Amino acid sequence: MKYVLICFFTIACIFTTANLNAQTTIYQNPEASIDERVEDLLRRMTVYEKIGQMTQLNISMINTTGAASDVVLDEEKARYLIRNHHIGSFINGDAVPPETWFTFIYELSRVGLEESRLEIPVIYGIDHIHGASYLAESTIFPHNINLGATFNPIHAYATGWVTAYESVDIGHRWGFAPTIDLGVNPLWARIWETYGEDPHLASEMGRNFIEGYQGNEEIAPYRVAATGKHFVAYSDPRTGWDRTPVQLSMQAIREFHLPPFQAAVDAGIKTMMLNSGEVNGIPVHASYEFVTELLRDEMGFDGVVLTDWADIEKLVDLHRTAENYKEAVYQSVTAGIDVSMTPLDLNFNTALKELVDEGRITEERLDESVRRILRLKFELGLFEYPFPRSDRLYRIGTEENRLKALEAARESIVLLRNENDVLPAKEPNLIVVAGMSANSKRNLNGGWTLTWAGGTEEQYPEDMHTIYTALQKEYPAAEIRLIASELRSSANRDLLDSADLIIYAGGEEPYAEFTGNVTDLTLPSDQLSDVAFLSESETPLVLVLVLGRPRIITPIVEKTDAIIFTGLPGFEGGEAIANIISGRVNPSGRLPISYPMYTGHFSTYNHKPSAISSSALYPFGHGLSYTEFDYSDLQLGSHSVGMNESLTASVTVTNSGEVTGMESVLWYITNHVGRISRPVLELKHFEKIELEPGESTRLEFELVPQKHISYPDRYGNRILEPGRITVRVGDLSKEFMLVE
Numbered sequence: 001m002k003y004v005l006i007c008f009f010t011i012a013c014i015f016t017t018a019n020l021n022a023q024t025t026i027y028q029n030p031e032a033s034i035d036e037r038v039e040d041l042l043r044r045m046t047v048y049e050k051i052g053q054m055t056q057l058n059i060s061m062i063n064t065t066g067a068a069s070d071v072v073l074d075e076e077k078a079r080y081l082i083r084n085h086h087i088g089s090f091i092n093g094d095a096v097p098p099e100t101w102f103t104f105i106y107e108l109s110r111v112g113l114e115e116s117r118l119e120i121p122v123i124y125g126i127d128h129i130h131g132a133s134y135l136a137e138s139t140i141f142p143h144n145i146n147l148g149a150t151f152n153p154i155h156a157y158a159t160g161w162v163t164a165y166e167s168v169d170i171g172h173r174w175g176f177a178p179t180i181d182l183g184v185n186p187l188w189a190r191i192w193e194t195y196g197e198d199p200h201l202a203s204e205m206g207r208n209f210i211e212g213y214q215g216n217e218e219i220a221p222y223r224v225a226a227t228g229k230h231f232v233a234y235s236d237p238r239t240g241w242d243r244t245p246v247q248l249s250m251q252a253i254r255e256f257h258l259p260p261f262q263a264a265v266d267a268g269i270k271t272m273m274l275n276s277g278e279v280n281g282i283p284v285h286a287s288y289e290f291v292t293e294l295l296r297d298e299m300g301f302d303g304v305v306l307t308d309w310a311d312i313e314k315l316v317d318l319h320r321t322a323e324n325y326k327e328a329v330y331q332s333v334t335a336g337i338d339v340s341m342t343p344l345d346l347n348f349n350t351a352l353k354e355l356v357d358e359g360r361i362t363e364e365r366l367d368e369s370v371r372r373i374l375r376l377k378f379e380l381g382l383f384e385y386p387f388p389r390s391d392r393l394y395r396i397g398t399e400e401n402r403l404k405a406l407e408a409a410r411e412s413i414v415l416l417r418n419e420n421d422v423l424p425a426k427e428p429n430l431i432v433v434a435g436m437s438a439n440s441k442r443n444l445n446g447g448w449t450l451t452w453a454g455g456t457e458e459q460y461p462e463d464m465h466t467i468y469t470a471l472q473k474e475y476p477a478a479e480i481r482l483i484a485s486e487l488r489s490s491a492n493r494d495l496l497d498s499a500d501l502i503i504y505a506g507g508e509e510p511y512a513e514f515t516g517n518v519t520d521l522t523l524p525s526d527q528l529s530d531v532a533f534l535s536e537s538e539t540p541l542v543l544v545l546v547l548g549r550p551r552i553i554t555p556i557v558e559k560t561d562a563i564i565f566t567g568l569p570g571f572e573g574g575e576a577i578a579n580i581i582s583g584r585v586n587p588s589g590r591l592p593i594s595y596p597m598y599t600g601h602f603s604t605y606n607h608k609p610s611a612i613s614s615s616a617l618y619p620f621g622h623g624l625s626y627t628e629f630d631y632s633d634l635q636l637g638s639h640s641v642g643m644n645e646s647l648t649a650s651v652t653v654t655n656s657g658e659v660t661g662m663e664s665v666l667w668y669i670t671n672h673v674g675r676i677s678r679p680v681l682e683l684k685h686f687e688k689i690e691l692e693p694g695e696s697t698r699l700e701f702e703l704v705p706q707k708h709i710s711y712p713d714r715y716g717n718r719i720l721e722p723g724r725i726t727v728r729v730g731d732l733s734k735e736f737m738l739v740e
């Protein structure tokens with residue numbers, strides 16, 4: 001009842017504010033253009049007010065305890081920071097119930113308006129990474145690595161759409177997603193946050209997430225801002241450890257890492273978060289070349305550029321490109337950042353004010369950033385609708401949304417191996433389940449779920465399934481036995497021998513960022529020896545890999561009958577895995593990364609010819625089905641195509657098996673000769689289809705050389721050379737000549 005009352009008050013308040021102000025100032029008049037409003041407001045602001053808009057502080061600065069997990073506002077702290085330091089943005093929190101978030105943001109918004117001389121609303125940012133993951137009771141989708149594995153962009157769209165739908169009313173208007181870094185280094189602890197290793201796949205998935213999130217019209221009158229991160233080349237550190245130096249040629253950055261960010265810019269993404277790390281010796285948030293010349297001038301990004309967490313001080317403590325904090329601020333602001341995620345002190349404000357007073361940074365430079373920040377706030381409707389609302393909280397965690405997450409999870413599970421068609425397991429009497437992920441909710445979710453590095457088991461919803469409980473539901477007539485300890489006891493040996501199937505669910509426990517750094521990519525040795533032990537039984541053995549990156553399993557592959565790569569499938573993951581095991585759902589996930597065979601040799605599917613071979617245990621795009629798809633009659637519209645022409649490729653795909661199935665049809669090209677060496681394969685188009693047994697369909701791909709074959713040099717000039725091109729789809733290929 002309390003919230004209903006607050007809600008009425010809120011709505012009344014929104015209208016009152018809008019009406020009163022409409023008569024007084026241009027910037028508060030919703031009828032004026034955004035440009036006019038921005039300029040009018042900017043004119044009225046002091047230098048220190050402008051700096052406040054460029055500052056983002058953590059929730060711990062304004063909550064009662066100072067702990068990151070406390071979502072109770074300390075009004076006095078907030079008043080102090082907004083009145084005296086004009087802070088324009090706050091972030092972070094914990095997965096508390098919607099009502100708690102509503103109250104917190106409501107009060108913060110009220111204090112913000114009361115204490116801001118010009119009534120500039122605050123904006124709240126948060127890491128809703130796979131659904132509204134910092135909100136209790138919300139719908140949790142699979143992580144990006146899984147969305148990549150679906151090869152079906154509607155699931156990225158749904159993730160964005162549902163995230164906005166479930167988090168906007170509690171006042172979260174700025175989401176720090178999607179991650180559009182490329183998952184190219186399997187050691188890197190953030191592989192699971194990426195859509196995989198391919199630029200085209202990441203571009204399509206990222207674009208769809210943005211369209212679903214920013215384009216959700218059901219959240220009116222509110223609007224939200226997505227964040228592309230982490231610009232750019234963050235994901236390929238030489239050591240494999242998070243935020244360690246990257247050495248990459250500008251040509252490689254342009255060809256592989258830039259396209260998803262360009263796709264995000266083209267999709268109208270409103271904000272961009274910078275890579276914390278150094279690229280070719282210069283931290284990106286201190287690089288004029290990356291931030292201003294590349295992202296803004298060349299790529300045309302006109303939204304808000306945000307640093308990552310405490311990155312300005314890292315210029316002093318970590319990268320040592322700046323002698324002291326003030327110099328670090330000078331470097332970042334000169335590079336072109338708009339907002340500093342400071343986030344635990346006011347050092348940015350003090351230092352930037354001094355720099356302006358000293359004349360080293362001009363007020364005009366501040367204006368450039370503040371213009372963009374104010375524009376964002378106007379575009380999101382914050383001036384008209386600064387308050388959250390509690391009358392639509394029933395939209396959170398609906399059955400309809402849960403089914404969207406379940407569908408995404410189902411399509412994301414990859415069947416890597418299935419000897420003698422051991423799966424699906426039809427009508428078993430006894431299934432034995434073991435391994436650290438067998439009865440774990442947190443392992444199915446990984447990091448950025450409920451908390452930063454993953455919640456405790458108790459924090460997960462009671463009705464969320466683990467693999468074990470999902471199997472119980474899936475096979476009501478069968479006995480499902482969980483071995484929770486003493487795997488090798490004689491009683492358990494007998495149990496294993498008498499079972500129809502053994503499912504061993506291993507993988508990784510949740511981690512985030514540097515907490516996931518490893519020195520060895522091999523699957524932990526206790527798991528290797530468990531699998532070896534289990535393989536001694538005659539009972540068929542299924543290895544289920546619940547993990548955020550491809551841990552090396554080469555020594556045990558042959559000991560298993562089937563292997564399922566589940567990635568981090570989220571709240572619905574247990575059910576999705578059980579559905580695949582039983583055959584209720586035909587697996588259709590495909591690897592969005594190359595699964596490495598060795599600990600000492602990694603390469604992506606689109607490696608260069610001199611890399612000789614990719615040495616993948618399972619290649620990019622690999623994934624088995626319970627049916628078979630035949631590819632036939634690949635046709636190219638012509639054998640020779642001019643540089644400015646296009647060519648239609650078409651193929652027939654037939655479900656020649658016995659069950660309905662989904663197939664991701666992946667179109668690749670090989671450009672045989674290039675002055676800058678060409679990848680041996682390049683994914684250029686994909687489409688997911690569903691076919692009944694015996695059904696065929698004809699698919700087309702319009703190949704445009706300027707778009708699909710040209711590639712950038714290190715300056716970004718596009719190169720398109722005549723020569724031999726092979727088009728590949730399924731197991732078919734055909735060549736054509738690209739001519740002058």
Ligand code: BGC
Pocket residue numbers: 092127176229308309513
């Ligand atoms: C991460 C970002 C995240 C930010 C805010 C950083 O440590 O690198 O991905 O958005 O924290 O929580």
